[in-house]
Amino acid sequence: MSVFQPAETLRRYRALFLACEAIGWLHMAGKAKADFLRRYGGAVVNYDYQRWYEQETPPFPWDDLLGWIKERFAEVEGVRINWPDVPARFITEHTKQNPGMLGLLQAGHAIASGVEKQSYPDPTIWYLSQDVTHMWLSSAFGRPTRNLLADPPEALTGDGWKRLVEEIRHILEELKSLGTGQVADVGSWRSWRDRAIGPQSFLRRAFLSTAAETRLPNNDVTLWDQSYVAAALFKSAVAGAVLEASKRKTFPWDSSRLKQLTRWRLLTVGIGTDHYEARAVKIGDWKGAEADVQRFFDRVCVLIEVDLAVGSLLYQDTSVAVFSFPGERYDEGDFDDRTFARWLEGWEEWLQEQVNGFARELQLETPPYLKLSRPTRSLVPMARQMRKARAVLAVPVHRPWKLSTVGNKGHVCPVCQVRLNDDPKRKSHPCKVCERRRTGRLDAWLSGKLGSDTIWMDEVADHNGRVALLTLSLDLDPWLEGDRVDSLRTQAISEWRRFNPVLKNQANPIDTKRPFESMLRYLLSILNQRTSEGDYQYNWNDPVLSSLSRGFPWEPRLHPSGTSGEVLWRSFFNKLVEDRARDEVSWDILKEDSLGKNTLGM
Incomplete structure (x- = not known):
């Protein structure tokens, strides 16, 4: 097999990517202190979560623990990296806008804690703040689960904070050593990496126990959610910069627009797990196959997250896993899931070969699925990618697939139904692969690898030997895509209007009695405004749109002077709507429909 040079390039910079991921995990660690919640709950507290390290005794040594990264990776592929002068700026300036490596962290942070979670300007939504007596962490559906200050988890206690700081120091010391x-x-x-953020990691448990966002309805976002996703996107953005520099011998490290221009792709990998469950004759058949499927995903995770260090796992269930992956910036042109910039060409095919190899090594009967999404600045398309993957995987052998072993004689295996069992006398005997899966569970139980779990039905049956099977399921896709957003705790237009009577020193033009209909009419009137030359008008200072979207006033600054109004509207619509909505929603459709008059019933 020929060497895929871009993969070898990434392997040379593995330490850089994993170090950047660690910076992403820790850049908001100051939110894990109770004083952060008190300050944003209205208490008078002298605490800045971005400068928590200065209050430690002695001050936390960011420069000593992270300085080696800049020294070792002053340039990549002959292209100089624009590093911040001191590592602490990753902590103190992650919400600002800068060029270079800091700009890529800011881009990832903006998606994880800004664009995805809350795109309103701060003054617009102050009324959603909680106070110190009711500082709740909630479920995704808005149900309060814990009052973080009245009933603090370990991380929000004095001893818990000390333990967390020591854990951070230990993680970075090990990173520096490697x-x-x-x-x-x-x-x-x-x-x-497993010790740092694995299931048993104190850092992970501490971040999961507290909120990263105190305002309603976003108090369901834990510090772990926000930090991990920002780290994944930062890691992938840096990997993309290295790939681009290796191919083009340049990268816009000095651009102050990296925060707005950076995009990512989503890498989806799947296997037809339902097929193995449906074909199982005994419980051991399914549990053994399930273990092999999990081994398959484990190998994929090691390849993407550590070996190449090109991305991180964002979602996984029994049949599909989704990872962050580098994507083309807005200023590189238009690309989709079939077209790629030169520096990303060949990746989908090479990765498909790798996962094919994993599946064959594990003797899986069905071929794996792999697909890179179009470039995006949203995680909402992840649901669409998963839906497409499951549609393909519904047909177990969805493309040509040659088994590594099929047997030489005997009957067709009653479990997998594709191999011969090498036993002409017994039809019920499984093939060697399925027999290995079936007996592996017993061996694991005998050796104590299953802990307190049992494999014997009679241990859980009632006195009559009966067992009931309860099946519970929840289809997450409609919530991930936004179809069922009305069942979540979200901000309503009526609430926004009630608490924002004045916008930019003038009365809010949205009617308080019928805010939804009034908002539609207002937006349609804005979209129908034309210049004397017939071009669309884009009033970046519009009070309503500036209040609804933090990015609206910034859109003209991302384009050359003199860019037409329609180009600005199309670009803004792409970021705010097309990048998150279903495929059938587009600016062109809206335009053809008289700017939504027919669709919206106006």
Whole structure:
């Protein structure tokens, strides 16, 4: 098999990508202190979560623990990196706008804690703040689950904070040891990453226990949610910069627009897990196959997250996993899920070969699925990617697939129904692969690998030997795509109008009695405004749109002077709507429909 040079390039910079991921995990660590919640709950507290390290005794040594990254990676592929002068700026300026490596972190942070979660300007939504007596962490559906100040988790106690700071120090010390030692072993990096953010990690448990956002309805966002996603996007953005620099020998490190221009792709990998469950004759058949499927996903995770360090896992269920992946910037042109910039060409095919190899090594009967999405600045398309993957995987052998072993004689295996069992006398005997899966569970139980779990039905049956099977399911896709947003705790137009009677020193033009209809009429009137030359008008200072979207006033600054109004509207609509909505929603459709008059019934 020929060497895929871009993959080898990424492997040379593994330490850089994983170090950037660690910076992403920790850049908001100051939110894990109770004083952060008190300050944003209205209490008078002398605390700035972006400068928490200065209040430690002695001050937390960011420069000592992270300085090696800049020294070792002053340039990539002959292109100089624009690093911040001190590592602490990753902590203190992650909400600002800067060029270089800091700009890529700001881009990832903006998606994780800004664009996805809340795009309103701060003054617009202050009324959604909680106070110190009711500082709740809620479920995704808006149900309060814990009053974080009245009933603080361990992380929000004094001892918990001290333990967290020591954990952060230990993570970065191990990272420095691996990075300065130029360790190339994938296993060592994987072990470090598992210790840092694995299920048993104190950092992960601490961040999961507290809120990153105190305002309603976004108090369901934990610090772990926000930090992990920002880290994944930062990691992928840096990997993309290296790939682009290696191919084009340039990258716009000095551009102050990286925060707005950076995009990502979503890498979806799947396997037809339902097929293995449906074909199982005994429980052991399914549990053994399930273990092999999980091993398949584990190998994919190691490849993407550690070996190449090109992205991080964003979602996984029993049949589909989605990872962050580098994508083309807005200023590179228009691309979709079939067209790629030169520096991304060949990746989908090469990755498909790798996951094919994993599936064959595990002797899976069905071919894996792999697809890169179009470039995006949203995670909402993830639901669409998963739906497409499941539609393909509904047909188990959805493309040509050659098994590594099929047997030489005997009957067709009653479990997989594709291999021969090498036993002409017994039709009920499974093939060697299915037999291995079936017996593996017993061996694991005998050796104590299953812990307190049992594999014997009679241990859970009633006195009559009967067992009931309860099946519970919840289809998350409609919530992930926004179809059922009305069942979540969200901000309503009526609430926005009630608490924002004045916009830019003038009365809010939206009618208080019929705010929804009034908002539609207002937006349609804005969209129908034309210049004397017949072009669309884009009034960046419009009070309503500036209040509804933090990015609206910025759109003209992302384009050359003199850009037409329609181009500005199309670009803004793409970011705010097309990038999150279903495929059938587009500016062109809206335009053809007289700017929505027919669709909206106006």
